[in-house]
Amino acid sequence: MHRGDSSGSSSSAESVKSEQETVPVKPSGKDFYKVLGVSPESNEDEIKKAYRKLALKFHPDKNSDAEAEDKFKEIAEAYEILTDPKKRAIYDQFGEEGLKNGVTLTSHGNLFRSNVPTDSFSHGYEHFDIFFGQDDDELFKPFRRFPHSRHQPSAVHELPVTLEEVLQGCTKHVKITRKRLNPDGCSLRSEDKVLNVVVKKGWRAGTKITFPREGDETQNKGPADVTFVLKDEEHPQYRREGANIVYTAKITLKEALCGCTINVPTLDSRMMPLPCSDIIKPGATRRLRGEGLPLPKSPSQKGDLVVEFQVLFPDRIPPQSREIIKHSLAKC
Known part of the structure; x- marks a missing residue:
């Protein structure tokens, strides 16, 4: 009897201990605070500033490194979790796995697991509102200024x-x-x-x-x-084609047939001479290499300034000049 009582007491203690250990002691998975370079005590403004700094550094449109896109996604994920009051509160207690597995809290702060796991930090958290009771308003009072996790459209x-x-x-x-x-x-x-x-x-x-x-x-x-x-914005001299800019040069028929040198304005207010010794046909182009716009992913390199020729024909030709032109062009 004495031994049986001891055994029963031990079993009861183990049961209590088991229930207490259902709440993990340390969050598991990614350290989102470390990803953004902030401390767990950081407020929303500090998290926002850290995110902006990293986003500017790793945005794929600004950073051509192979790992930049993955890093950008990681910091965006961390930002979404740490600026959402509910997700942050759950993450602080149960870590990334708690969020992925649909963990939420009861009104007394105990562990509760829904049967609707989430697959992404970008969606799937609507079910959290279902499991929060009225008493949870006090539990999450410092965080509940925005009761829904989704933001308005941008x-x-x-x-x-x-x-x-x-x-x-x-x-x-x-x-x-x-x-x-x-x-x-x-x-x-x-x-x-x-x-x-x-x-x-x-x-x-x-x-x-x-x-x-x-x-x-x-x-x-x-x-x-x-x-x-x-x-x-529309430019008075150029039109843009990717990293290239196109400048239209107007020349006379004489210049097109006999050759000329034109001065081409650059986007940074210089003048570049462009000799043209060959016959220039309407719509012909020449290129000034490296005088265009920087390449978005390699700003040290530039596109070209493309010179597009427009040949201006005369409205009339004097009779004597017409005969000379016919004679000169007889074998062309």
Whole structure:
């Protein structure tokens, strides 16, 4: 009897111990704080600044290294987790595996596992709202300003740039007006914000530059992203073809047949002489190598300045000149 009581007591203790050990002591999987180079105590602004710095460094449009795209995806994944209150709270306790396996918390902070695993950090978290009870508002009070994990659609704006700005690179200071929640969490206010949009050398029309969570805010969703799409401004002298720029040179029929030297303006305000000794046909082209725009992925290299010839024909020819031309061109 005495031994049986001892055995029963031991079994009960082991059962309690087993239940207590269902909550992992250390998070497993990727260290998202390390990925962004921040500490677990970092606030949202610090995480945002770290993300922007790394995103500029590893964006595939700006970094041609083979590993840049994978690194960019990794920091984007870390940013998404650490700026989402629910995901961050779960990650801090249960790590990456907890997020992947559908782990959430009960109202008392205990481990709970849903039967709907997630396959990606970019979607599949809607089911978390189902498992949070009313008492969870107190548990997540410091994090629940934005109750839903999805953001609003990005606000898209065109950003006109001149060819000179694309040649040199520039920073555009763009003022936006956005709506933000007041501290009461219900009413909205309008505020102005200046965004410094960095345009790198050689970037093409259509390139997108995104500022995460800098747009309008609502009660049900976090702030929208703001995206700028580059658009080439029309240039008075050139048209753009990728990294090449095309300049139209107008020459007379005499110059086209007898040869000439034309001065071609470059995008950085120089004049380059271009001798033409051969007959120039309408639409013919010549190239000034390396006088175009920087290549987006290799800014030290440039495209060409393509000179396209437009031959200006006379409106009339005097009778005596007509006979001379006929005689001169008889064997052509």
